[in-house]
Amino acid sequence: MFINYNISEIISQLSSAIHYDESIVKNLPDGKLNCTHNGRYIKWFLSDGNNISYIHKKDRQLASTLALKKFLLSRIEDNKRLLATYKQCNSTDIQSELLLKDNDFRKLLTDYPENSKHIYCNRDLFRDFHNEQFQPVIDSWLSEEYNHNEAYPQALKHPCPSGNVVRSKSEAMIDLLLNQYGIPYRYECELKLDNISFYPDFTLFNPISGQLVYWEHFGMMDDPQYSLNASRKISRYIAGNIIPGINLIMTFETSPNPLSGVIAESKIEEYLLMCNNQQAPS
Known part of the structure; x- marks a missing residue:
C-alpha cells in the first residue's frame, strides 16, 4: 500500500x-x-x-x-x-523524506531495484531506481527507426513537449507523464502478432526491469462499434502473450468520463511494480 x-x-x-x-x-x-x-x-x-x-x-x-x-x-x-x-505541516517533520535527503542512504536504498516494489516512487525517486545495465540497450532502442501508424494522419493534432504529435488530449497527458518519470517509450510503434500489424499507443521500456510494456488508451468506449473493436484488440493481445496487468496497461474513457491525471499516474505507479523476469529487448 x-x-x-x-x-x-x-x-x-x-x-x-x-x-x-x-x-x-x-x-x-x-x-x-x-x-x-x-x-x-x-x-x-x-x-x-x-x-x-x-x-x-x-x-x-x-x-x-x-x-x-x-x-x-x-x-x-x-x-x-x-x-x-x-x-x-513542515516537510522536515516527515522522517522518510529526511532519509532520502541523505545521498549515501538514498544510493544504498536504490541500488537494489526490487526495493521499488515496496516504496512509494515519486517521479524523482523513480529515476534513482533505473537499472544502469539497461542504459546502453535503452539508448540503442530509442535511436532505432521504427514503423509508425500511418492511418488517419489528420488526427495527429496534439503536439507534446516531447516533440511527439498525438491523437488526443488524453494521449498528450500520458506522453507528458512518461517524460516526467523518465520512462523510455515509442509512440504508435508497429507490433506484429501473427503477421498482423498493431500499433499500441505507447510501447514502454521499463528502465527498472528491462521489459517491454504496452499501453493502450481506449478513448471512445461509449461508442458500441469502437467498444467491440477494443474488445477484439484486447483478445488479440492476450493471444499474443501480451497480458493486461502484466505487460499491457489499459486505460479507458467515455465522453462524460475523460481520463484523469490521477488515474494515468496511478497506472504508471502500477507499471513500476512490473519487475518480472521478462527479457529486455535486443
Whole structure:
C-alpha cells in the first residue's frame, strides 16, 4: 500500500480536487436539500434559506441533483480542512523524506531495484531506481527507426513537449507523464502478432526491469462499434502473450468520463511494480 508523504503533492492534489468539485457545484440548481423520515417513507424538501418547498416524487431527478450538491459541498469542506492541516505541516517533520535527503542512504536504498516494489516512487525517486545495465540497450532502442501508424494522419493534432504529435488530449497527458518519470517509450510503434500489424499507443521500456510494456488508451468506449473493436484488440493481445496487468496497461474513457491525471499516474505507479523476469529487448 502506498501513502504519499510528499506534502507538496498532497496539497496540489487537494487543491485540484476542491477546484474540480467547486466547478461542478456552481452549475447545479440553487437551494439546499432537506430530507425527513416518516416511518418507511422519506420526504424531500428544497430550502432557499428563507422558504421551504416540497419536492414531489416525480421530481426525483431534482432531489438527486441536490443530493449530489450536498455531498460535493461536504467533500469540499472536508478537503479544505485537510488542506489547512497539510499546509501547517513542515516537510522536515516527515522522517522518510529526511532519509532520502541523505545521498549515501538514498544510493544504498536504490541500488537494489526490487526495493521499488515496496516504496512509494515519486517521479524523482523513480529515476534513482533505473537499472544502469539497461542504459546502453535503452539508448540503442530509442535511436532505432521504427514503423509508425500511418492511418488517419489528420488526427495527429496534439503536439507534446516531447516533440511527439498525438491523437488526443488524453494521449498528450500520458506522453507528458512518461517524460516526467523518465520512462523510455515509442509512440504508435508497429507490433506484429501473427503477421498482423498493431500499433499500441505507447510501447514502454521499463528502465527498472528491462521489459517491454504496452499501453493502450481506449478513448471512445461509449461508442458500441469502437467498444467491440477494443474488445477484439484486447483478445488479440492476450493471444499474443501480451497480458493486461502484466505487460499491457489499459486505460479507458467515455465522453462524460475523460481520463484523469490521477488515474494515468496511478497506472504508471502500477507499471513500476512490473519487475518480472521478462527479457529486455535486443
